[in-house]
Amino acid sequence: MFSRTGVSGRDLVGNLQRASCRRRPKGRSGRRRVTAVAVTGAFCSGKTTVARMFESLGARRIDADEIARRVLRKGSPAYREVAAVFGSAVLGEDGSIDRKALALRVFSPRGGARRRKQLEGIVHPRVARALGRALAGSAGRRDLKAVVVEVPLLYEAGMEALFDRVVAVTAPRDRVLEWAEARRGTSRSEAKRILAAQWDASWKAAKADFVIRNTGDPGRMLARVKAIWKEL
Numbered sequence: 001m002f003s004r005t006g007v008s009g010r011d012l013v014g015n016l017q018r019a020s021c022r023r024r025p026k027g028r029s030g031r032r033r034v035t036a037v038a039v040t041g042a043f044c045s046g047k048t049t050v051a052r053m054f055e056s057l058g059a060r061r062i063d064a065d066e067i068a069r070r071v072l073r074k075g076s077p078a079y080r081e082v083a084a085v086f087g088s089a090v091l092g093e094d095g096s097i098d099r100k101a102l103a104l105r106v107f108s109p110r111g112g113a114r115r116r117k118q119l120e121g122i123v124h125p126r127v128a129r130a131l132g133r134a135l136a137g138s139a140g141r142r143d144l145k146a147v148v149v150e151v152p153l154l155y156e157a158g159m160e161a162l163f164d165r166v167v168a169v170t171a172p173r174d175r176v177l178e179w180a181e182a183r184r185g186t187s188r189s190e191a192k193r194i195l196a197a198q199w200d201a202s203w204k205a206a207k208a209d210f211v212i213r214n215t216g217d218p219g220r221m222l223a224r225v226k227a228i229w230k231e232l
Contacts, residue, residue: 035146035232036135036162040154041169042201043194044180046214046221047150050169053225054148062134062149064127071126072097081122086115107193116197124157131162146232155207156199167228168208170201175216 037059039051048063055061071078074096082090082097086105092098106116131149138147154160171179173195180191205211210228212221 034138034141034144035164037146037148037165037167037232038151038154038160038163039148039167039169040151040204040208042171042176042198042204043152043191044176044184044186045169045171045201046179046212047152047169049214049218050167050212050221050225051148051150053222054146054229057226057229058144059146059148059229060138060144062131062147064131064149064151067130067134068123068127069099071123071130078122078126082119085118085122103194107190107197109193112193112197120157124153124159128157128159128162131159135162146229153198155204160207165210165232166208167210167212168201168205169212169214170205171214171216175214 037054039047039054041047051061051063070076072082073079074094079097082102086102090098090102090105092101102119106112106119108115131151135147135149138144149163151157151159154163154166160166176195177188177191180186180194181188186194210231212224212228214221
């Protein structure tokens with residue numbers, strides 16, 4: 001799940017959730033169905049931390065990026081398409097997709113946008129289908145209040161209609177660059193290219209149902225997560 005301009009699979013997603021429309025009504029028993037919550041935001045802004053906080057409160061947590069990894073597993077249809085489009089330069093010694101090598105190509109200043117579009121056309125529709133199945137599998141559980149899914153490119157990929165609520169995580173740009181370098185070993189120049197390929201964080205925040213501003217204070221973030229949890 002990589003960027004701003006790619007093929008999103010939006011039509012596919014629209015078909016997936018017409019049966020589970022946003023802000024769904026209560027079922028026949030009067031009990032509200034499991035709420036599907038997307039956690040989105042910029043690269044390295046704290047989405048995983050927020051999703052894990054929801055998980056600690058009782059939510060089921062799903063990582064869309066992990067689904068993307070499974071979609072690209074060695075031998076899969078998506079793997080074969082990526083290998084055919086990008087060649088052996090994006091394959092590791094064991095033949096699997098080298099995500100760092102692939103990222104270098106799709107975030108390259110030269111031709112990166114075109115390559116991202118190709119990659120997203122391969123990956124996003126498959127991730128949308130897998131997410132639709134995962135959400136449908138949890139919809140009827142009486143022991144579950146919410147399913148929380150980390151979707152970095154929620155709006156870019158046109159997947160927002162899969163969810164009942166959206167939580168946007170924002171963070172100051174200078175802190176994001178610091179965290180990317182310290183936690184992921186991502187250089188500032190590379191982090192800036194990744195951020196430039198994503199939609200503006202303030203735009204995502206304006207579209208979301210809830211916003212969590214990550215200033216680096218876990219206690220404040222948890223308090224905000226708990227307040228949102230009560231509203232779900």
